[in-house]
Amino acid sequence: MPGRPAVSGPEIEGVFRREYGRAVAVLVRHLGDIDVAEEAVQDAFAAAVQRWPATGLPPSPAGWIITTARNRAIDRLRREASREDRQAQAALLHARGEPAGTDPAEESPAEESAVHDDRLRLIFTCCHPALATQSQVALTLRLLGGLSTAEIARAFLVPEPTMAQRLVRAKGKIRDARIPTAFPVKPNCLTGSVPSLRSCT
Amino acid sequence: MTQYLLTVYQPDGDPPPPEVLDPIMAGVEAWGSDLKAAGSWVFSAGLHPASTATVVRVSGGETLTTDGPFTEGKEHVGGFTILRLPDLDAALESARKLADVTHLPIEVRPLQGEVRD
Numbered sequence: 001m002p003g004r005p006a007v008s009g010p011e012i013e014g015v016f017r018r019e020y021g022r023a024v025a026v027l028v029r030h031l032g033d034i035d036v037a038e039e040a041v042q043d044a045f046a047a048a049v050q051r052w053p054a055t056g057l058p059p060s061p062a063g064w065i066i067t068t069a070r071n072r073a074i075d076r077l078r079r080e081a082s083r084e085d086r087q088a089q090a091a092l093l094h095a096r097g098e099p100a101g102t103d104p105a106e107e108s109p110a111e112e113s114a115v116h117d118d119r120l121r122l123i124f125t126c127c128h129p130a131l132a133t134q135s136q137v138a139l140t141l142r143l144l145g146g147l148s149t150a151e152i153a154r155a156f157l158v159p160e161p162t163m164a165q166r167l168v169r170a171k172g173k174i175r176d177a178r179i180p181t182a183f184p185v186k187p188n189c190l191t192g193s194v195p196s197l198r199s200c201t
Numbered sequence: 202m203t204q205y206l207l208t209v210y211q212p213d214g215d216p217p218p219p220e221v222l223d224p225i226m227a228g229v230e231a232w233g234s235d236l237k238a239a240g241s242w243v244f245s246a247g248l249h250p251a252s253t254a255t256v257v258r259v260s261g262g263e264t265l266t267t268d269g270p271f272t273e274g275k276e277h278v279g280g281f282t283i284l285r286l287p288d289l290d291a292a293l294e295s296a297r298k299l300a301d302v303t304h305l306p307i308e309v310r311p312l313q314g315e316v317r318d
Contacts, residue, residue, distance in 0.1 A: 176311050177292075177310075177311040179290075180288040180289065180290050
């Protein structure tokens with residue numbers, strides 16, 4: 001795209017800080033798998049770092065990141081489609097996704113409207129009362145704040161491997177025990193979540 | 202759907218007198234009936250006291266049998282139920298009802314593997 005000003009590293013970092021959480025939240029809704037969502041969003045940002053300095057910022061950086069991440073996730077799920085449910089997941093993702101060739105920027109209004117609910121939904125998953133309070137906060141900082149494991153470990157004054165293990169265990173419990181990625185419907189779950197929601201904000 | 206194991210932990214020793222135990226058992230019965238009616242119930246069992254347990258180990262081809270439960274303590278597994286439910290919130294709600302009826306702590310653990318709806 002000629003005429004676009006070049007993008008600096010700090011600018012891309014700013015996009016990461018602002019948009020990482022919403023991109024992960026949208027992808028978790030599409031995929032129902034936190035690990036795949038995180039990895040896809042990280043891939044998308046890696047692609048942005050390579051591409052944006054030459055092309056300039058896309059009109060909607062968040063839309064670009066989300067669409068790129070979704071395409072990466074589809075590719076990854078296709079590659080790993082040896083398992084039947086993976087295939088179903090990829091099909092689901094495809095059905096919800098935009099047709100190939102859509103300009104990522106054009107879909108940004110749709111993404112925009114879904115964003116707040118998606119992030120709030122993911123916060124409720126991260127702060128589910130079945131997770132220990134420390135895990136709730138750490139997971140929220142990681143998935144919605146985009147903080148690295150090292151940064152979260154420093155904040156909690158624990159060694160990085162300890163924090164890494166805590167995050168892996170929490171994500172594993174969400175997946176295996178099927179902690180829902182939806183709004184709590186029961187009032188007791190809601191109030192149970194609130195204390196750590198407060199400490200996250 | 203996921204299957205969940207709900208384990209009841211109860212104190213060792215004699216069971217409470219009938220006037221206490223009977224309403225509890227009636228409550229547990231009603232709890233199970235509701236889950237059966239909803240199609241969520243898979244299996245339930247109550248266990249004899251932990252003092253009737255035997256632990257078997259094999260080491261170097263030798264079999265060692267010890268009298269009593271694997272973990273020493275004042276509380277042991279008293280019974281368990283397997284339920285088939287959509288997510289952890291549903292399992293926790295069932296556990297809450299059972300804990301309310303029995304006045305005992307209930308541990309909820311997901312079983313490995315998905316089950317078809």
